[in-house]
Amino acid sequence: MDYFHFDDAQAVEPQRPWTRRRFSKPKRWSEAAITCAMWVGFAVVMLPWISIIATVVVRGSKAFYIDYLTTDMLVNSSDDPLNAGGVGHAIVGSLIMVTLAALIAVPLGIITAVYIVEIKGRFAKAVRFFTQAMSGVPSIVAGLFIYSMVVIGITHKYNAIAGSMALSILMLPTVTRTAEEVLKVVPRELRDASYALGASQFRTTVSVVLPNVRSGLVTAAVLGVARVAGETAPLLLTSQYFVKFSTDLFKNPMASLPTYIFGNLGVGSDNAVSRAWGGSLVLIVLIVLLSTLARLIGGRTRRSR
Amino acid sequence: MEIIAPDKRKIAVRRGIVDKAFRGVVTAGSMISLIVLALIAAFLLYRGFEVFRDFGLKFFTSSKWDAGADDGSIAPSFGVAPMLVGSVVVATIAISIAVPFAVVMALFLCFYAPRFLRRPMTSVLDLVAAVPSVIYGIWGYAILMPHAKGWAETINHWLGWIWIFKVPVPIFERSPFIAGVLLAIMILPIVTSVAREVYSQAPQDQIDAAYGLGGTRWGAMRTVVLPFGKSGLVGGAMLGLGRALGETVAVYLVLNLVFKVNFQILASAGGSVASLIASRFGEAGPYELKALMAAGLVLFIITLIVNFIASSIVNRAGKSQR
Structure with missing residues (x-):
C-alpha cells in the first residue's frame, strides 16, 4: 500500500532540466575559455564604474579650495576663478530638503510596513x-505632479517645501520596502509573548516590535535619504536653484547639490564645469557616507540578533 | 466504533477600542501609495486634459512641437511621437546592452568569482546603484561621449549598409546610441542585483547533480542556473526598462532632442519624453505647460504598465522558486 510515494518522485521529475538535455563531454579548454570570458566581462563592467568614481574625484578636487564648502555663490558668478564662491548653500539646501522629505516619508513608510507585516490586513x-x-514612478513625473499640485495650486512659487514633497514621493517606496524586510525578521515568539501577557496589538507593535528593530528602521530611513539625495529632475521643477544660503522654506527657491551641478553644467565655461565636478564630488561623498552609515547600523542589528 | 468529534472551537477575536483605532490609523496611512498614484494621474490629467481634447490622437502621432506665437498668428501644435519613439529606442538599446552583461556579471559573482571578491562586490553594486543620474550624465558627456563617438564611427563604417546604422550626415555626437550606452551603464547595477538574487537561489542539489553527472561548470550554468533564472531575469530587465524610460537628466545631457521620428540610432537626433519635459519646462508658456503635463501623464502610464508587468514577473519567479 505504501508504494505510492512514487508520486513524489514524479512530481520532482520536471524540475530536472538535465534529463532533457545532453551534456557535451567536459572539455577543459572550452571551460577555461568561458571562465576567461567571465573575467573579461567582469572587467568590462567594472571599467566605466571605476572611471566614473576616478573622474569625479580627480576633476572634482580641482574645484576645491579652503572655503569651497562654506561659501555660497551670492557675489560670484559661475565663470569666476575657482578660488571664490562655493557649494555651501547647495549643501545646506540639500540637507534641509532631504531631511524634510525624510520627515514626511519615513513615518508613512513605517506605517505602511506595519500594515503589511503586523496587521496583515485585507489590502496587504x-x-x-x-x-x-x-517605486517605478519616474522622478520627473513626481516633480511635475508636485509642480502642478503645490507650486501652481497652492504656493505659486518655487520653494523648498515643494522640493521636499517631490523627494518624499521617491523616498517612500525605498523606506517601505526596507522597513518591511526589517519587520519580517522579528521573531514571532516576541509577539506571542507580548500577547500572552495580555498586551494589545497596539502595545505589542509600539513597545515590543518597533523598538526591537529600531536600528533597522534607521537603516531604512538612511537608505531612503541616500536614494533621493542625488535626484535632479524633480528639484528642477519644484525648488529650482538659488545662489545664496537660505533657510526660507516657503518664499524662495532653494539650492541643492544636484541643481547646482546641473546649473553649472548649463553655463558651460571651464570654471563652471569644474564647479559642477566639485559639486559631484561632494554629492558622491555624501551618498557614500550615508550608505556606509546605513550598512553600519544595519550590520549592528544583524549581529545583535 | 463511531468517533464523536467535538465541535470545532470558534476563536473570536475581540479587539479593544485602542486596537481598533490603531488598526484604523495604520490602514488609512498605508493607503498613501495608492492615494499618491491616483493623485498623480488625476492632477496630470486635469492639467493636460485641454491638450488631449484639442489634439486627440494627433498628440501621439504628430511630430510637431510648436508653442505658437504669442499674438496667435501661429497656432500651437503639440505631438510627442518622436519623443515616444525616441524613449523606446534608447531604452531598447540600453536593455539589449545591459542584459547580457548583467547575466555575465551575476553568474560571475555567484559562481566564478573567488570568494574574497564576492562580498565587497555586493557593496560596490549597491554603491554604483546609488550614484545619482546627474553624475552619470556629466560623466557621460565628458568621458563617455568621445569614446562612444569612436565606437559609433566604427559601427557605421563596418555595418553602415544596415539601415538603422546609417547616418544622414556624419555627426555621431549626442545620438540615441550614446544615450543608450550611458543608460545601459546606469541600469546595469539594478539588473545585475536582480539576476544575482535569482541565480543565488538556484537549487544547489541540482547544480551538484549536474557536476555529479560529469558536467562542467558551464554545463551546470547552462542546464540548471540559466533556465531557472529566466523569468527572474526578464523581471529584472523590465525593472531596468522602467528606469531607462523614466530617466531624465542623464539622457538630457547626452542626447540631441529633435522633433522628427528617427530610427537611425547613430545619427545625432533622438527623443525622450522625460528629457523633453526637462528641456521645455523652463521657457514654457501656460499652454505648452499643459502639453508637458499631458506628456508626463503618457510617460507615467507607460512606466506604470512596464513596472506592473515587471513586479508581477519578479513576484511569480520568487514564489515558484521556493
Whole structure:
C-alpha cells in the first residue's frame, strides 16, 4: 500500500532540466575559455564604474579650495576663478530638503510596513503592489505632479517645501520596502509573548516590535535619504536653484547639490564645469557616507540578533 | 466504533477600542501609495486634459512641437511621437546592452568569482546603484561621449549598409546610441542585483547533480542556473526598462532632442519624453505647460504598465522558486 510515494518522485521529475538535455563531454579548454570570458566581462563592467568614481574625484578636487564648502555663490558668478564662491548653500539646501522629505516619508513608510507585516490586513497584497508600482514612478513625473499640485495650486512659487514633497514621493517606496524586510525578521515568539501577557496589538507593535528593530528602521530611513539625495529632475521643477544660503522654506527657491551641478553644467565655461565636478564630488561623498552609515547600523542589528 | 468529534472551537477575536483605532490609523496611512498614484494621474490629467481634447490622437502621432506665437498668428501644435519613439529606442538599446552583461556579471559573482571578491562586490553594486543620474550624465558627456563617438564611427563604417546604422550626415555626437550606452551603464547595477538574487537561489542539489553527472561548470550554468533564472531575469530587465524610460537628466545631457521620428540610432537626433519635459519646462508658456503635463501623464502610464508587468514577473519567479 505504501508504494505510492512514487508520486513524489514524479512530481520532482520536471524540475530536472538535465534529463532533457545532453551534456557535451567536459572539455577543459572550452571551460577555461568561458571562465576567461567571465573575467573579461567582469572587467568590462567594472571599467566605466571605476572611471566614473576616478573622474569625479580627480576633476572634482580641482574645484576645491579652503572655503569651497562654506561659501555660497551670492557675489560670484559661475565663470569666476575657482578660488571664490562655493557649494555651501547647495549643501545646506540639500540637507534641509532631504531631511524634510525624510520627515514626511519615513513615518508613512513605517506605517505602511506595519500594515503589511503586523496587521496583515485585507489590502496587504494590494498595498505592497502599489508600493512597488510607486517605486517605478519616474522622478520627473513626481516633480511635475508636485509642480502642478503645490507650486501652481497652492504656493505659486518655487520653494523648498515643494522640493521636499517631490523627494518624499521617491523616498517612500525605498523606506517601505526596507522597513518591511526589517519587520519580517522579528521573531514571532516576541509577539506571542507580548500577547500572552495580555498586551494589545497596539502595545505589542509600539513597545515590543518597533523598538526591537529600531536600528533597522534607521537603516531604512538612511537608505531612503541616500536614494533621493542625488535626484535632479524633480528639484528642477519644484525648488529650482538659488545662489545664496537660505533657510526660507516657503518664499524662495532653494539650492541643492544636484541643481547646482546641473546649473553649472548649463553655463558651460571651464570654471563652471569644474564647479559642477566639485559639486559631484561632494554629492558622491555624501551618498557614500550615508550608505556606509546605513550598512553600519544595519550590520549592528544583524549581529545583535 | 463511531468517533464523536467535538465541535470545532470558534476563536473570536475581540479587539479593544485602542486596537481598533490603531488598526484604523495604520490602514488609512498605508493607503498613501495608492492615494499618491491616483493623485498623480488625476492632477496630470486635469492639467493636460485641454491638450488631449484639442489634439486627440494627433498628440501621439504628430511630430510637431510648436508653442505658437504669442499674438496667435501661429497656432500651437503639440505631438510627442518622436519623443515616444525616441524613449523606446534608447531604452531598447540600453536593455539589449545591459542584459547580457548583467547575466555575465551575476553568474560571475555567484559562481566564478573567488570568494574574497564576492562580498565587497555586493557593496560596490549597491554603491554604483546609488550614484545619482546627474553624475552619470556629466560623466557621460565628458568621458563617455568621445569614446562612444569612436565606437559609433566604427559601427557605421563596418555595418553602415544596415539601415538603422546609417547616418544622414556624419555627426555621431549626442545620438540615441550614446544615450543608450550611458543608460545601459546606469541600469546595469539594478539588473545585475536582480539576476544575482535569482541565480543565488538556484537549487544547489541540482547544480551538484549536474557536476555529479560529469558536467562542467558551464554545463551546470547552462542546464540548471540559466533556465531557472529566466523569468527572474526578464523581471529584472523590465525593472531596468522602467528606469531607462523614466530617466531624465542623464539622457538630457547626452542626447540631441529633435522633433522628427528617427530610427537611425547613430545619427545625432533622438527623443525622450522625460528629457523633453526637462528641456521645455523652463521657457514654457501656460499652454505648452499643459502639453508637458499631458506628456508626463503618457510617460507615467507607460512606466506604470512596464513596472506592473515587471513586479508581477519578479513576484511569480520568487514564489515558484521556493
